Amino acid sequence: MLSQVYCSGSQPFRQRLLPWVQSTALSRSHRVQPSAIRHVRSWSNIPFITVPLSRTHGKSFAHRSELKHAKRIVVKLGSAVVTRGDECGLALGRLASIVEQVSVLQNQGREMMLVTSGAVAFGKQRLRHEILLSQSVRQALHSGQNQLKEMAIPVLEARACAAAGQSGLMALYEAMFTQYSICAAQILVTNLDFHDEQKRRNLNGTLHELLRMNIVPIVNTNDAVVPPAEPNSDLQGVNVISVKDNDSLAARLAVEMKTDLLIVLSDVEGLFDSPPGSDDAKLIDIFYPGDQQSVTFGTKSRVGMGGMEAKVKAALWALQGGTSVVIANGTHPKVSGHVITDIVEGKKVGTFFSEVKPAGPTVEQQGEMARSGGRMLATLEPEQRAEIIHHLADLLTDQRDEILLANKKDLEEAEGRLAAPLLKRLSLSTSKLNSLAIGLRQIAASSQDSVGRVLRRTRIAKNLELEQVAVPIGVLLVIFESRPDCLPQVAALAIASGNGLLLKGGKEATHSNRILHLLAQEALSIHGVKEAIQLVNTREEVEDLCRLDKMIDLIIPRGSSQLVRDIQKAAKGIPVMGHSEGICHMYVDSEASVDKVTRLVRDSKCEYPAACNALETLLIHRDLLRTPLFDQIIDMLRVEQVKIHAGPKFASYLTFSPSEVKSLRTEYGDLELCIEVVDSVQEAIDHIHKYGSSHTDVIVTENEKTAEFFLQHVDSACVFWNASTRFSDGYRFGLGAEVGISTSRIHARGPVGLEGLLTTKWLLRGQDHVVSDFSEHGSLKYLHENLPVPQRNTN
Numbered sequence: 001m002l003s004q005v006y007c008s009g010s011q012p013f014r015q016r017l018l019p020w021v022q023s024t025a026l027s028r029s030h031r032v033q034p035s036a037i038r039h040v041r042s043w044s045n046i047p048f049i050t051v052p053l054s055r056t057h058g059k060s061f062a063h064r065s066e067l068k069h070a071k072r073i074v075v076k077l078g079s080a081v082v083t084r085g086d087e088c089g090l091a092l093g094r095l096a097s098i099v100e101q102v103s104v105l106q107n108q109g110r111e112m113m114l115v116t117s118g119a120v121a122f123g124k125q126r127l128r129h130e131i132l133l134s135q136s137v138r139q140a141l142h143s144g145q146n147q148l149k150e151m152a153i154p155v156l157e158a159r160a161c162a163a164a165g166q167s168g169l170m171a172l173y174e175a176m177f178t179q180y181s182i183c184a185a186q187i188l189v190t191n192l193d194f195h196d197e198q199k200r201r202n203l204n205g206t207l208h209e210l211l212r213m214n215i216v217p218i219v220n221t222n223d224a225v226v227p228p229a230e231p232n233s234d235l236q237g238v239n240v241i242s243v244k245d246n247d248s249l250a251a252r253l254a255v256e257m258k259t260d261l262l263i264v265l266s267d268v269e270g271l272f273d274s275p276p277g278s279d280d281a282k283l284i285d286i287f288y289p290g291d292q293q294s295v296t297f298g299t300k301s302r303v304g305m306g307g308m309e310a311k312v313k314a315a316l317w318a319l320q321g322g323t324s325v326v327i328a329n330g331t332h333p334k335v336s337g338h339v340i341t342d343i344v345e346g347k348k349v350g351t352f353f354s355e356v357k358p359a360g361p362t363v364e365q366q367g368e369m370a371r372s373g374g375r376m377l378a379t380l381e382p383e384q385r386a387e388i389i390h391h392l393a394d395l396l397t398d399q400r401d402e403i404l405l406a407n408k409k410d411l412e413e414a415e416g417r418l419a420a421p422l423l424k425r426l427s428l429s430t431s432k433l434n435s436l437a438i439g440l441r442q443i444a445a446s447s448q449d450s451v452g453r454v455l456r457r458t459r460i461a462k463n464l465e466l467e468q469v470a471v472p473i474g475v476l477l478v479i480f481e482s483r484p485d486c487l488p489q490v491a492a493l494a495i496a497s498g499n500g501l502l503l504k505g506g507k508e509a510t511h512s513n514r515i516l517h518l519l520a521q522e523a524l525s526i527h528g529v530k531e532a533i534q535l536v537n538t539r540e541e542v543e544d545l546c547r548l549d550k551m552i553d554l555i556i557p558r559g560s561s562q563l564v565r566d567i568q569k570a571a572k573g574i575p576v577m578g579h580s581e582g583i584c585h586m587y588v589d590s591e592a593s594v595d596k597v598t599r600l601v602r603d604s605k606c607e608y609p610a611a612c613n614a615l616e617t618l619l620i621h622r623d624l625l626r627t628p629l630f631d632q633i634i635d636m637l638r639v640e641q642v643k644i645h646a647g648p649k650f651a652s653y654l655t656f657s658p659s660e661v662k663s664l665r666t667e668y669g670d671l672e673l674c675i676e677v678v679d680s681v682q683e684a685i686d687h688i689h690k691y692g693s694s695h696t697d698v699i700v701t702e703n704e705k706t707a708e709f710f711l712q713h714v715d716s717a718c719v720f721w722n723a724s725t726r727f728s729d730g731y732r733f734g735l736g737a738e739v740g741i742s743t744s745r746i747h748a749r750g751p752v753g754l755e756g757l758l759t760t761k762w763l764l765r766g767q768d769h770v771v772s773d774f775s776e777h778g779s780l781k782y783l784h785e786n787l788p789v790p791q792r793n794t795n
Contacts, residue, residue, distance in 0.1 A: 007637035054742060059261070060324040062356035065346040065541070067324065070608040071605035074323075075340060076250035080267035081330035082118035090122055091168070093535030094336055097178055097270065098265075102216065103534040110344075111211045111255040113257070115250040116169070120158050123165025127156055130665035162223030173218055183215040184650060188222035194252055195592060197258040207257055221249055236435030251314035255321030262318050262352025263343055264311055265330025266568040270351035271312060283286045285364060286352050289316055304315075315353050325353040358538055367502060370475050371710075373532030373779045377524075378451055378472050384527050385451075386444040389492045392523035393440035396433050396488060399519060406511040407484065408506035412507045418482070421610035421669070425482045426509055432485055435731075440492045442736030446754055448494030456759060457787035459779050464766040465787070469517070470758045472498035477574075478739060479542055481559030484512035489737035491520040491533050497757035499534045502552065504545060505557075529543060549573035557738045561612075561667055577752060579717075581667045581693040582612030585723045587684040587710065590621040594629050596722060597700055598636045603724040604698070606640045610669050612741060613696050613718075613728040617647075617664070617674045619684045625653055637673065647676030681706050685713050692716065694743040696728040717743050717750040 033440050061067055077098065081469030084091050106112045156301045170186045177184045188208065193199045210217045247264070254262040272281045286292075295556050308327075315325040328350025330336055335349070342349045361369070375383065396403070407428040416428060456468040480486040487503060494501040505513040517535040524530045536545070546555060546567055555576045564580040584602055588597055604615035624630050639646060645661040646654065661674045664687075668674075678684045681699070688697050696718040699710040707721040718728040718741075728736025728751060735753030741749050773780040 019034060030754050033736050034220040038380050048590075054244055060319055060322055060355060061347075062354055063427075064348065064352050066344045067261060067326075067344055067426065068431065070110070070324070070344060071111075072257065073105065073263065073287060074113045074115060074257070074260045074261045076115040076246065078246070078264070078501040079117040079121065081265045083121040085463070086446045090118055090125075090172065091144060091331075092172075094331065095172070096332065098340065099176040100180070101338065103177065103182050105344060106182055106214070106216060107180070108226060112216050113207070113211075113259070114173075114216065115246055115253060115447045115518060116173075116218055116220055117246055119169050119220060119223055119588070120161045121165065122169045122172075123161035123163065124156055126164050126168060127161060140281075141421050146752045159225070161734065166220070166223075169220075170218065177216065178230060185215050185485060185620065187217055187219045187419060189219060191226065194256075200256070203255060205688050207253075213426065219249070219253060221246060233610055239718045240736070247310045248317075251318040251321075251323075253780075254318045254323040254325075259318075259323050261344070262323050263340060264315065264317070265309070265339065266311065266326045266327065267327045267329065267331045269655050270327050282364075284455045285348060285362065286350050286354050287312070287315075288354060289319065319353045319355060327351045327353075329505070337422070337710050346539065348547060360537065362546065363502075363536050363538055364551065366536060367475060367548060369531040370500030370502055370534045371551065372500075373524075373529050374475060374498065375470060377495065377500070377529045377532045378498030380527055380529070380737050382448045382450070382452075382497075383494055385457065385498065386447050387496050388523050388527060389440050389444035389447065389527075391491060391526060391588070392488060392495075392520055393437040393444070395519045395523060395596075396437045397407060399515075400433055402645070403433065403512070403515055403519075404430070410509050410513040412483070412527060418430050418508060422482045422508075425513075425610070426484070428484060428512060436485055436488055439737045440488065442731075443492045443496050444736075446736060450496060450754055450758060451498040454789050456652055457789055459783050459785040459787055460764075460771065461774070461783050464764070464769050467763040467765075468760050469763060471761045472500075472631060473757055473759050475500040475502065475551060476556060476558045476739075476757065477502045477545060477548075477552045479563070480543070480557075481506040481563055482508055483558065484509040484516060486558050487513055487516045488520065490558075490739050491517075493739055493754055493757055494533060495524070496754050499757055502545075503534065504536045504542065526725060543570040546570040546574060547572055554688050554757075559750065560669075575747075577744065577748060578713050578740050579612065579693060579695055579755070581665075582614070582695045582741075583667050583691065583693040584696045584698075584728075585617045585619055585684075585688050586615050586698040586700060586725065587619040587678070587681065587688075588624060588629075588633075588700060589681060589703065589706055591703040591706065592621075592629070592700040593702055593722075594632065597629060598632050600698070600700055600722070600724055601633055602636055602640065604726055605637075606671065606674055607726055609671050609722075611726065613725050614669070614675065615698075615725050616667055617676065617691070619676055619687060620650075621684075622679050623665045641671055643672045645672065645674045647674055650675050651679045652738075653677065653702040656733060667693070670673050681710055687711065688714055688716070695741065696725045697718070698723065698725055717741065 003160040013795055061070070075098070081094060081098075082090055102112050102114065103114065125716050157451045158402045165521075170184075173184055173186075187203070189203065193203050199275060213759070228444070250264065251258070251298060268276050269283050271284045271287055274281045274429070275286055284766055289416055311327055315327060318325050326349070327341060328339050332339075335342070339349055342530060362788075389667045409427060411423065412745045414423060434578075451470060451472060455470060456466075460466050463620075476490075476494060478486075478501065479492045480490075480503075484505070487505065490503065491501065503517065513535060516536075517533070520533050521530045524532055542563075543566070545552075547570070549572060552574050555567060555571055555574050557576065557578045561579075561581045564576075564578050565577075568576050568580060584604070586601065588601075589593060600619060601615065605618075608614060618633075620630065620633075635643075645660040647661055647664060648657045661676075664674065664676065666674065676687065678687060684699075697714050697716045698720045699707055701707050701710075711719050711721060720727065727740060730736065730751040730753045731749050738753050739757065740749060742751055742752050742756070747759075769780075774782060
């Protein structure tokens with residue numbers, strides 16, 4: 001075993017070890033407990049967190065979400081990650097990114113170790129350069145590039161390459177870690193260092209001492225002295241040292257050092273059930289011991305000798321030793337810059353090895369069940385889908401006591417943890433269940449003419465007819481917070497539209513959601529489509545669900561504006577239907593009715609201030625200031641205990657104004673309201689376009705011409721005249737229910753009911769028609785005649 005310490009940075013070594021000296025009095029174990037972080041001290045310009053540790057190593061993590069507690073981590077860099085595509089030299093950009101991530105985790109108080117390949121590739125680059133110069137310095141300097149490439153280069157022996165590359169590789173790591181004021185130590189090992197008991201104890205002691213001094217050990221096999229590798233044909237006859245040794249080295253090192261997490265980075269996304277690139281290959285999210293029989297291993301990567309099978313064997317060996325393992329892609333330019341930190345944060349990256357199998361299906365399996373169940377649901381007759389919804393409505397009233405009992409458990413557990421508005425959303429009651437049942441029956445009635453409805457018919461030519469028909473979107477993912485009543489509404493809309501459905505509810509409504517989902521599946525089972533609706537109960541993070549672009553066709557968030565923004569940000573390749581903010585305006589015109597204004601403002605603001613369609617900004621025409629109408633509005637708001645925020649223009653008219661608004665683009669979600677003054681209806685429209693969220697906006701006036709101008713010029717999903725903003729709701733619109741309110745400008749806008757969950761497909765029926773028959777000299781001509789659309793009997 002060879003070891004050497006590199007203390008990077010400009011600080012004296014004694015000063016650099018100060019954080020370690022100050023923290024040695026703290027007891028150590030191997031897990032970071034977030035609640036136990038005491039304080040952050042500055043080490044150079046990067047925060048260093050001291051963490052009292054208390055857990056004894058022994059059992060691997062059961063779930064990805066627990067990986068954030070990992071204290072001691074080994075990162076194994078495969079040859080494909082470290083080397084360039086031409087296998088001569090290092091991928092400097094990737095290495096810099098990896099060093100940055102390791103440094104960030106190290107300065108969080110974790111203990112990081114690297115097992116790295118790359119010495120052979122780096123040495124190969126150096127030796128090729130030396131050989132070219134030695135052949136003819138003058139020729140190399142003065143010849144053209146083509147001549148230089150044609151010069152004969154002998155086969156390079158791998159061990160010689162390793163000997164030439166080790167020092168340069170470590171110097172490169174030293175320079176990179178310098179940027180983060182971190183010490184690095186090189187340790188070269190062979191198999192004997194693990195087989196010989198004395199050497200193994202020496203290695204263990206060295207590594208523990210380095211970790212104790214907050215130094216990152218960089219470990220590699222001593223490729224200069226290991227036995228020669230077998231020839232590798234896809235390296236143009238150049239032998240390389242087998243990375244199979246580094247896979248087993250990383251696993252051995254992880255178990256020997258009682259490591260919490262081993263991250264193996266390679267050039268594929270993780271472990272697939274068949275060779276990556278094959279048509280049916282699927283990435284395995286979680287791999288369990290004993291699953292090897294379900295995997296077909298392909299060929300190895302472009303460099304190295306081990307391949308994925310060697311990585312899996314090493315991973316299972318480490319898992320058996322109590323170390324969690326993740327195999328992930330370290331070469332993809334879009335993810336390599338944060339792959340290590342993403343894994344430690346518990347995000348769904350690569351393949352996670354776990355010894356604990358979940359009791360139910362994985363979310364991927366649920367997605368497949370929702371897909372197949374949804375397709376079966378879409379083939380049912382409209383009357384059968386309506387029958388399912390009617391049965392669900394009956395169950396909501398028949399099983400009322402069981403539902404309310406489950407909801408009571410949720411409320412008791414949420415008491416003291418949730419704010420009053422959220423508790424109100426969480427609460428179910430007999431009247432709520434009755435209203436839900438009425439809404440579901442409305443959906444059942446409207447479902448009679450939905451899936452399969454012919455929207456357009458065209459005769460293209462004789463005996464060639466085209467139809468456009470309504471069809472389901474596919475699989476919907478609906479994510480909702482604190483609102484169990486959302487589940488049966490969305491379920492009914494999915495059934496009516498023939499869509500498969502994945503539901504992800506908030507944990508605060510666990511008991512309520514569970515029984516409501518069971519009732520939905522009971523209703524579905526009367527026609528054998530029970531699996532069309534799935535409730536995700538696993539520990540899947542919302543961000544991970546948003547990445548399932550091959551299983552989910554549309555995401556619909558139901559919750560806070562922050563939830564919607566997070567989902568819109570996280571969704572990759574999946575459209576999101578919804579709105580991130582509900583900044584609703586009401587403009588009180590100079591010709592507004594005194595009797596109407598206070599009623600409309602009170603209902604819009606005070607009836608349910610937490611709703612997305614509640615009033616947030618009241619725009620008042622300048623002529624109404626200091627009038628009885630204005631005084632009545634202010635008195636009513638004071639009685640309702642609404643806190644007023646003055647807009648800049650409104651504040652300028654007042655000697656003693658309320659608190660001036662911090663932003664005119666604010667959704668309060670509470671008994672708070674912004675008041676601003678405008679000079680005209682056009683200024684009100686301009687204000688709405690600048691500060692609104694295109695949700696719902698209202699004008700109060702008795703002047704029909706002014707009202708119509710407002711209705712036509714405000715570019716929002718819902719625009720009302722002399723009506724409360726609270727009417728912006730699927731149930732109140734007669735849609736039966738809604739999956740949400742959309743402010744997007746394509747597909748569906750406003751309250752989204754059954755129609756918003758449908759798309760179309762084209763059906764063409766011909767008789768041996770070919771396009772060449774319609775050419776200039778062909779025998780047929782296009783007719784493009786519009787045909788009547790058949791009306792379906794909805795009785």
